[in-house]
Structures are given as structure tokens and as C-alpha cells.
Amino acid sequence: MRSLIDILDLSVEEIDKLIATANDIIANPDDYAEKCKRKKLATLFFEPSTRTRLSFEAAMIELGGSVIGFSAANNSSAAKGESVSDTAKTISCYADIIAMRHPKEGAPLVASRAASIPVINAGDGGHNHPTQTLADLLTIYREKCGFNNLTIGLCGDLKFGRTVHSLISAMSRYSGIKFVLISPEELKLPSYVKKDVLEKNDIQFEQTTDLEGAMPKLDILYMTRVQRERFFNEEDYLRLKDSYILEPNKLKNAKKDLCIMHPLPRVNEISVAIDDDPRACYFKQVLNGKYMRMALILMLLEEAAK
Amino acid sequence: MNIDSISNGFVIDHIKAGSGMKLYELLGLGELDCSVAIIKNVASKKMGKKDIIKIDADISVDLDVIGYVDPDATVNVIKNGELVRKVVIGLPEKLTDVIKCKNPRCITSVEQEIHHIFKLTDKEKKIYRCIYCETKAN
Numbered sequence: 390m391r392s393l394i395d396i397l398d399l400s401v402e403e404i405d406k407l408i409a410t411a412n413d414i415i416a417n418p419d420d421y422a423e424k425c426k427r428k429k430l431a432t433l434f435f436e437p438s439t440r441t442r443l444s445f446e447a448a449m450i451e452l453g454g455s456v457i458g459f460s461a462a463n464n465s466s467a468a469k470g471e472s473v474s475d476t477a478k479t480i481s482c483y484a485d486i487i488a489m490r491h492p493k494e495g496a497p498l499v500a501s502r503a504a505s506i507p508v509i510n511a512g513d514g515g516h517n518h519p520t521q522t523l524a525d526l527l528t529i530y531r532e533k534c535g536f537n538n539l540t541i542g543l544c545g546d547l548k549f550g551r552t553v554h555s556l557i558s559a560m561s562r563y564s565g566i567k568f569v570l571i572s573p574e575e576l577k578l579p580s581y582v583k584k585d586v587l588e589k590n591d592i593q594f595e596q597t598t599d600l601e602g603a604m605p606k607l608d609i610l611y612m613t614r615v616q617r618e619r620f621f622n623e624e625d626y627l628r629l630k631d632s633y634i635l636e637p638n639k640l641k642n643a644k645k646d647l648c649i650m651h652p653l654p655r656v657n658e659i660s661v662a663i664d665d666d667p668r669a670c671y672f673k674q675v676l677n678g679k680y681m682r683m684a685l686i687l688m689l690l691e692e693a694a695k
Numbered sequence: 696m697n698i699d700s701i702s703n704g705f706v707i708d709h710i711k712a713g714s715g716m717k718l719y720e721l722l723g724l725g726e727l728d729c730s731v732a733i734i735k736n737v738a739s740k741k742m743g744k745k746d747i748i749k750i751d752a753d754i755s756v757d758l759d760v761i762g763y764v765d766p767d768a769t770v771n772v773i774k775n776g777e778l779v780r781k782v783v784i785g786l787p788e789k790l791t792d793v794i795k796c797k798n799p800r801c802i803t804s805v806e807q808e809i810h811h812i813f814k815l816t817d818k819e820k821k822i823y824r825c826i827y828c829e830t831k832a833n
Contacts, residue, residue, distance in 0.1 A: 472808060473802065474808070493800060493801065493804070494798065494800050494801050494827060494829075495801055495802040495803070495825070495827020495828045496802040498802075499806070499809060499827065514828075515800065516828055581831075
């Protein structure tokens, strides 16, 4: 049974196909309104989420399907001690596809091995979040008309930011990509990502702490939040949380067609004054996430039916 | 130093000096009731020093465990006092329930029934990663 656990489970060709489907959904939404009629998506969210869960639910509803599920572990049998495998086997009896978020890394993989229906990883702790990457990819594709020859600035928490690691892995498969890694010393990209992804694929990159200095060369600026929940020490969090705040004056040397992205939620790393700038793409990213989830649900259900 | 030769069993030879005890523990040899000998720091022309383990019983041993601890070790299978087979192990692609993931955020840290599975991700550097959370094995 085909599932999506890691963004690298999808080939470049499959990502191209998903993007083509998502673009077709955007152009012709009525053609897809009944594609999942009588199909059920189970959203198994063992930890809270606003955006991702509602995005999956909206995606399934727009495909004409229905949604069942829970939005916190204490509303499920996990509170009684049920294993992830048993939950997945049980839900396989009720639904056609699962979207799972879990605080423990690898839980969706465990579920996919037990379930008889496709499982989509909707985030497993600080590990993977492939559908966020799909949202990012569709946004880049639509804003830049493709994936090649782009200079991508990644700014903020590059150490713990799972979306950053997945985006680097996904974009490293295209040609002419350069990364500018902008972070405080303490939140630099882990060396294993540099070695195993960037250096292994011969991808050009530079590391800096200077956002404004890097700005003129960027085609894409991907801002991230410094996540309180990833720190063991509150003092470190407080010291680093305001390292980068994007305000209008910092964009004065930016390209006219810069694409500003953020996986959201933001705290204060992008000033609301930027929201009306045509280069702000983070709410488009949210919408694109729904379309890519629609395309993904369709692809996995089609494969499951074979 | 003399250790009796065995009639039916295994000799795990060419173990890197110092790895014999780790192998003994991971193979669970302490739980066997047959004769088991660990010989440490044996002089070797090729290796300088090596460890050897002799197991005097016709049991099955997990070759993946041996390959993980020392891919250059060899297993000699003895039947009726004769060497009948010599196996060179190499690094196994996958390890199941040989080592445990130590990442407290991994699903294996809370669900006891899940098999601890590691995949070889870098043959040159002998790096294994947990298939669930991708944490490197120590």
C-alpha cells in the first residue's frame, strides 16, 4: 500500500505530476468536486494543529469526500494506551485514507506498516512534514514558473526547522539551485544535512548571519519561526527568538520579484506590514497546501484502487 | 593458553581485538548452557591482535549481529570436528532488534512492541540510522 511518509518517497516525476494536478484543480475546481464521492479521510491528530488538519479536511470536502477523526490524543484510544499500529488497523476498517500527526517521530511510518489503506504523514514531531513541503513546492513553482536556477535564502531556525530540512532535500534534486543559509550561530543547519544532502549533491551554499547582506541575491526568502517547544532551556529561546524580524525597510535591496515564504504560524519574524507587499506569498502557501493535499489524496487513492 | 577444540559448533574468528565482549553480549551467549569461550588479544599475523569466540553447540547465530560488530569477522562452521564452511560476513543492510534507538522523541521509546530496525545509510563510515526517526546508531 502506497503511503507518503517522507518527501523523498516521491520521485521528481511524481512531484511534477502532483503539481500538474494541483494546477488543474485550481483552473477547473468543478471537475474535481465529486472525485472522492463516498470516500472517507480519517484525520488522526494526536497533537493539536489548526492549519494542517483543516487543510486536509477542506481538501477532502472539496473532492466530494467525507472526513472522520480526532484532533487530540486525549480524544482517542491512545489515552487508554492503544498502540499506533492497532489504531491504524482499526481505522482501516472505517476510512479509505489516513492523515496522521503524532508527537513521536516515526509514528506515521509505524501506522503505514499496519494499515491496509494509505497513510499520509501530517507531521511527526520535529522529523518530517512532507505535505508542508508539497505546499512550498507548488508555491515556488507558481511564483517562479519552475524549479531551476533559483537562489533560495533560508532564514531563522535552521537547526530544528523540519520544513527547512525537507525543502532542502526536495529542491536539491533540481539544477542550478543555490542556498543561502541565514541563521544565528546556535541555530545553524545541522552538519548531517550539509554533508548528506548539500555536499553529496554538489549543491552550492553559503552560511551567514547577515539577512540584509544576503537579500539582493535572493529569488526566494523562506523565513522560519524559532520554536519555543524545541528548546530545553527557556533562556536560550528568549535570547534567540528575535534574531531575525523581517520589516519593510529590510526589503529595500531585495529583488522586485522576490518570493517571501513562511510555513506559518508566525510569531513576530515577519512584520504584518509586509503582508500587503505583493512579494508576500505565505498565505498563498496555505492555499497551495490545500490544493497539493487534494492532488495527493487523489494520487494515493487511485494507486490504492489498482 | 589452550582451549579445547570443538566438535559441533562455531568459531567466530578475526574479531577486532576488544570487540569480542560486545559480540558476546549482543549474541546473548551468556544465556547458553553449552561451552562458550572468549579468547581475547590473540596474536595474529594479519591483525596484530584479535579476539576469537568458540561456541560448542550446533545452534543458529545471527550473522547480522556479527557483521554489525565486525564486518571483517569470519564464522567457521564445525561439524564432527571438521571445518565444513567458512563465512565472511560483511556489513548487513538492515538490523532488526540488535540495537535500540536512543532518541527519546522516537516512537520506539514509547511503544514496546515495535521492532527496533536500523538501516545502513553510509557503508564507508558504517552509519546505521533508525528507520523511524533517522537517528544515528551509536
